[in-house]
Structure formats: structure tokens, C-alpha cells
Amino acid sequence: MANLLLVEDDNTFSKLLTNFLGKHGHQVKACSSIREAREVLAKNDTDGPFEVLMLDYRLPDGNSLDFLKTLRSEGNRTAAFIMTSFHDIRTAVSAMQTGAFDYITKPVNPEELLMVLREALNKSSEQHDADTKASPKSKTGSKSDKSQNLEYIEGKSKLSKQLYEYVRLVAPTDMSVIIQGESGTGKEHVAKSIHRLSKRANGPFVAIDCGSLSKELAASELFGHKKGAFTGALQDKIGQFEAADGGTLFLDEIGNLGYDVQIKLLRALQERIIVPIGSTQQVKVDVRLIAATNEDLITSSANGDFREDLYHRLNEFKIEVPPLRRRGEDLSIFIQHFVNKANEELDRNVKELSREVLEIFNRYDWPGNLRELNNVIKRLVLLSKEEVATIHALPAEMITVMEEQQKPSGSDLKALQETHEKEMIEKVLQEVRYNKSKAAKLLNIDRKTLYYKIEKYHIE
Numbered sequence: 001m002a003n004l005l006l007v008e009d010d011n012t013f014s015k016l017l018t019n020f021l022g023k024h025g026h027q028v029k030a031c032s033s034i035r036e037a038r039e040v041l042a043k044n045d046t047d048g049p050f051e052v053l054m055l056d057y058r059l060p061d062g063n064s065l066d067f068l069k070t071l072r073s074e075g076n077r078t079a080a081f082i083m084t085s086f087h088d089i090r091t092a093v094s095a096m097q098t099g100a101f102d103y104i105t106k107p108v109n110p111e112e113l114l115m116v117l118r119e120a121l122n123k124s125s126e127q128h129d130a131d132t133k134a135s136p137k138s139k140t141g142s143k144s145d146k147s148q149n150l151e152y153i154e155g156k157s158k159l160s161k162q163l164y165e166y167v168r169l170v171a172p173t174d175m176s177v178i179i180q181g182e183s184g185t186g187k188e189h190v191a192k193s194i195h196r197l198s199k200r201a202n203g204p205f206v207a208i209d210c211g212s213l214s215k216e217l218a219a220s221e222l223f224g225h226k227k228g229a230f231t232g233a234l235q236d237k238i239g240q241f242e243a244a245d246g247g248t249l250f251l252d253e254i255g256n257l258g259y260d261v262q263i264k265l266l267r268a269l270q271e272r273i274i275v276p277i278g279s280t281q282q283v284k285v286d287v288r289l290i291a292a293t294n295e296d297l298i299t300s301s302a303n304g305d306f307r308e309d310l311y312h313r314l315n316e317f318k319i320e321v322p323p324l325r326r327r328g329e330d331l332s333i334f335i336q337h338f339v340n341k342a343n344e345e346l347d348r349n350v351k352e353l354s355r356e357v358l359e360i361f362n363r364y365d366w367p368g369n370l371r372e373l374n375n376v377i378k379r380l381v382l383l384s385k386e387e388v389a390t391i392h393a394l395p396a397e398m399i400t401v402m403e404e405q406q407k408p409s410g411s412d413l414k415a416l417q418e419t420h421e422k423e424m425i426e427k428v429l430q431e432v433r434y435n436k437s438k439a440a441k442l443l444n445i446d447r448k449t450l451y452y453k454i455e456k457y458h459i460e
């Protein structure tokens, strides 16, 4: 039995979920707004802490991503997943950067819900194990490796070949690397590949998700602390820099680190020395750093959000991981890989996907990249009892959205105009590396109009 917090403003759906989960042995506390959820979390009068937060995306007093961001910044690290309509999928994708564990599309399929919940509970217990361990290799705040399938595939497209050529080129050196790419493109996989092909392969690979750390926690997580250094520092703690000694430290979503921590990080990189919080003792460390980001750190440093000196120190080598929609023939290779993986995990025997499903997959632009493909296939396999997975196991709204996208016909002038407008905006944004001011200027519209159109056309 698990203790779950459900935040959902649709009362009928909320009751349905509560009953359904109750029948499966879980205890659910349901709230209908962020305010109410905050009160419940503050009181914490349930039997023990919540193990999983299930959050509807749109709530009457805000959206659950902002809510989650606040919770994370306050140090709450309970596993959370977002429930969202397919229309909001792009937002759900960014949920991953706010430290959500996963997302699930509405209407929620019961079997899928139980599967995601099971995975969230696994994650929650791993987190708990890590939090209660005070050993030097404690993975507190770090991304755990345990549940991840280490098997990976490279793909055959030109972009993939180039990607892995760079990986093999930089791996044996001790250079710091920045891995840039959209959410879910496989940046962590690339980082692990570099580690495995490096001279440090026998040393530890420690991954930290900077997106899910509060500003206060980040410094102690990276550099460790002495007992009593701050409220809550009940014992000495070794930071992840030390845990990664002799190996590789992977900092995911590095753009989320606060300015103070950035200064400390720069010093650690330059001098190869760290000082735990509350200590005066310097500790020598031998760590290779790999950082990942899905934003353009040059722009962030121009805006003053990211220190330029740190950027240059990290950027000894940069690797761009291409989005799935640009990886051409790789799509079918990844489909096969994820189908095999899902068959194994879910004890199914799906041999192939129907022609309609493949057509949709080929046309869809996969904003959540490999993670989204993996999720959609997992759902497809879970719901397919036959050897051929058909369109019926796809989220209904995915099919609707694809049908809508197909609509612009030669005679539908408005739709054609909109398609052209969308393509033009995407092209210009890419040209100016997503600098919106520059893009607005080139397109001869004001920034506000550009933002409106980006939202309207769901441009990333």
C-alpha cells in the first residue's frame, strides 16, 4: 500500500481515481487545487509522508509544473507525475526539467496508470534508500542508475554517426564536455557512453539532476557538508564531487544551478579542490565533468543567468544531440528497440506495429524525443494483447491531433497560410539559435506577437 497525493480539480475523475487506486490497496488523499495541496503537504497528517504526487496539469489556481518547481526549490523531492491532455504534451515534456518523474496522457488508461505508479514507487523507494544512506557513495539527489536499461543503440542516420564519432573522439581525453539537446534526446546516455569509453571507465559515474535540487541543497549535494553547517545538517555528508573521485560527474540541467554554486563549481574545476560547506579543509578531487543542458548556455550567459567563465571552462568540447525528428531512419531502429524492451518488461509478445501506427509515428514530430517514443510504445505494448499493435492502443488524442495536422488541403487557404507561417517561424528561430528578440526582428513582428504565435503553433 502506498500513500498518494492526488491533485485534480475534476471531482468526478478524482473520485474515480481514488476508488480505483483504493481497490488496488493505495491510500489516496485528494485535493482540488494547489492551495489545498500546499495545506495538506504542510500539515502532513497522513500516515507517513506521501510517496507519490499525482498532479493534473491545469489546476484552478495555476499549473502543476510551476507548483512542482516551487516544491523542488523548497527541497521536496517526492516522486511526481503529471496528468495531461495530449494537447499539452509539449508542456508535459518540460515537466521532466522541473523534476517530474513522468507524465501520463488523459484520458487515463487504468493499466497505464498502475504501470506509471509502480515505476514512480520504485523511484521513490530508491530515493528513500539513497537519502537514508550516509555512505560516501550515497546517491542523494543524484539520478539513480538502478532501474535504467544500460543497453543503448547508436542509430544509422548521418547525424547519429557524427554524434558517436564525436563521442569516441572526446571520450579518451580528459576534456570537460557540454552536451546540448532537447529534452529526452538521450543526453545522459551520451554522457554514460563517454564515461564507458574513457580511461575512467572503472571509476564511478555519478549523475546529478540539477533541475530537481533546491539552491540550498545544490551546494551541499555537490561539495558535501559538515555536521551543523546549516539547519538540517545532522551529520557530515560527502558530496558527489568526492563520490565521483577517479570517475565522471554528470551534471544534468546545469543551467539550473544558482550563481553562488556556479562560482564554487568553477573553483573546483580550476583548482581540482573542493571545500565542504561548513568546513575549512580543502579536499583534492580528480573528476571529469560532463554537463548537459537543453538551453543555449551562451544566451543564458549573455543574459547574466550563467557565468561566462564557467561556460568556457565547461565548453572544452560541445556535443549536440539531435532531436528524434531529425534522425530519419533511426526512428524505425528505436521503435524496434523500445518494442523489444517493453515486451520484456511487461511480459508481452508484440511483434510489429500496424501500418497506421507506423504512419502516425513517421509523421509525428516527437517533441519529447526518445523518452516520448519510449513512453508511447510502452503504452502501446501494455495495451496490446495481440502480436500486432494497432492504432487503438495509441492515445486517442494523438490520432486526433495527427488528423488535424493533415487537414490543410490545396483549397484551405487559411490553413496553408498558417502552415507556412509556422515553418517560417521555426526556420528563423533555428537560424538565430532561439534568440526571440532577433527572431522577432527578422520576421518583422514584435516580441509579443512572436510569443503568441510560438504558443499557437506549439513551437518549442
Ligand SMILES: Nc1ncnc2c1ncn2[C@@H]1O[C@H](COP(=O)(O)OP(=O)(O)OP(=O)(O)O)[C@@H](O)[C@H]1O
Binding pocket: 096, 097, 148, 149, 151, 152, 153, 154, 181, 182, 183, 184, 185, 186, 187, 188, 189, 190, 252, 253, 292, 294, 337, 370, 371, 374
Ligand atoms: N541511444 C539510446 N538507446 C536506447 N535508449 C535510449 C538512447 N538514448 C536515450 N534512450 C532512452 O531515452 C530516454 C531519455 O534518455 P535520457 O534520459 O538520456 O535523455 P536526456 O536528454 O538526458 O533527457 P533530459 O533532457 O530530460 O535530461 C531514456 O528512457 C533512455 O533510456
